[in-house]
Amino acid sequence: MAQFISALTLVVDDYDKAIAFYVDVLGFSLIEDTVLSAEKRWVVVQPVFPKSQHAASLLLAKADGEEQRASIGNQTGGRVAFFLKTNDFHKDYQTLKEKGVCFLEEPRAEQYGHVVVFADPFGNKWDLLEHI
Missing domain, CATH: 3.10.180.10 (2,3-Dihydroxybiphenyl 1,2-Dioxygenase, domain 1)
Structure with missing residues (x-):
């Protein structure tokens, strides 16, 4: 199934x-x-x-x-609620930044890939994420 x-x-x-x-x-x-x-x-x-x-x-x-x-804006008690996966992290980060997206931190490299947290206009936290 x-x-x-x-x-x-x-x-x-x-x-x-x-x-x-x-x-x-x-x-x-x-x-x-x-x-x-x-x-x-x-x-x-x-x-x-x-x-x-x-x-x-x-x-x-x-x-x-x-x-x-x-x-x-608090549907997960303040944790990141959603994960937006991309295949071009740096390009998408730059594009969203230029469009005024509210990033809550600087991009970082983790063991699993590149990630940065942003907030939507309602306060929900999102990860922009590219696995490596």
Whole structure:
């Protein structure tokens, strides 16, 4: 049986702000943006990836209620939540830096590869990562 994680929910405070960051800044594809009601949309974005691989999508879900709003940017208790793998770390780092991405540290070399932590506009921490 072939299985893979198809999507993860990311709670945000604004659909359009999230689309602007993930599509216009990170270069993800907008897979779907369907209006479900006056307040709710089904918004799915996905990194561009080789056709031979499966990439998980992000379901951008606007917070509904105080409990969900409180989780924005802290869905993993302050840990890095997401890992964006690249095959050209230095180029992607420079491109994202030029686009104003908020990097929380300088790039570093680890045993497993090159990595740098950045934050999305909602406060979620991401690793930009290239395995060596």
